Amino acid sequence: MANAQNTTAVPAKGSADAGSMTYIAPLAGWLLPGLGHLIQRRYIRGVLLMLSVFVMFFFGLGMQGKVYSFNTGDLLDILGFVGDIGSGALYFIAKSMDWGIGNIHRAVADYGTKFIVVAGLLNVIAAVDAYHIAIGKKQ
Amino acid sequence: MTFDLTHFSAALLFALCASVVFGITQRNTPRDMMRYGAYCFSLFIGGVIIASWLMWFIKH
Numbered sequence: 001m002a003n004a005q006n007t008t009a010v011p012a013k014g015s016a017d018a019g020s021m022t023y024i025a026p027l028a029g030w031l032l033p034g035l036g037h038l039i040q041r042r043y044i045r046g047v048l049l050m051l052s053v054f055v056m057f058f059f060g061l062g063m064q065g066k067v068y069s070f071n072t073g074d075l076l077d078i079l080g081f082v083g084d085i086g087s088g089a090l091y092f093i094a095k096s097m098d099w100g101i102g103n104i105h106r107a108v109a110d111y112g113t114k115f116i117v118v119a120g121l122l123n124v125i126a127a128v129d130a131y132h133i134a135i136g137k138k139q
Numbered sequence: 140m141t142f143d144l145t146h147f148s149a150a151l152l153f154a155l156c157a158s159v160v161f162g163i164t165q166r167n168t169p170r171d172m173m174r175y176g177a178y179c180f181s182l183f184i185g186g187v188i189i190a191s192w193l194m195w196f197i198k199h
Contacts (some may be wrong), residue, residue: 062142129164
């Protein structure tokens with residue numbers, strides 16, 4: 001009897017909950033850094049990932065780094081946009097608030113631009129990790 | 140609000156954040172995560188120090 005109760009507590013692999021989580025976790029993780037882990041009850045990991053991405057993104061903005069817009073021009077600008085959009089909601093908030101104009105007169109602003117791009121790329125890695133947890137590939 | 144970080148402090152911050160994400164995402168157990176994060180951090184910082192000494196020797 002006790003065994004029967006235990007088996008019902010954990011959703012079986014391939015059940016409706018596990019199935020929807022494979023879509024929700026990476027999407028939530030991309031939209032808000034760390035959320036993909038938080039909704040799967042990996043609280044410490046989620047908070048650490050969120051802090052890392054937020055710190056990189058906002059320090060990048062603080063260093064007057066540039067936030068790339070969608071473009072079809074220079075290849076490096078396109079790649080910069082791809083990296084930036086990895087930050088999810090942070091990217092859209094920064095664009096809507098007109099943050100990240102960039103400042104070519106400051107050397108540290110170039111570091112800031114790279115910080116913002118890498119924050120997005122790290123967030124993509126975190127979202128993929130949330131997916132791996134959702135499919136059971138990782139604990 | 141603007142931040143005026145030096146090159147080294149910016150590299151330190153970059154290494155810290157990247158190492159945390161690498162540690163969490165590339166390993167399975169908390170112990171391995173901490174070990175791998177510390178390993179990545181030491182490689183980042185070691186790389187920065189070696190590169191800076193190389194540049195110093197090239198200049199002099």
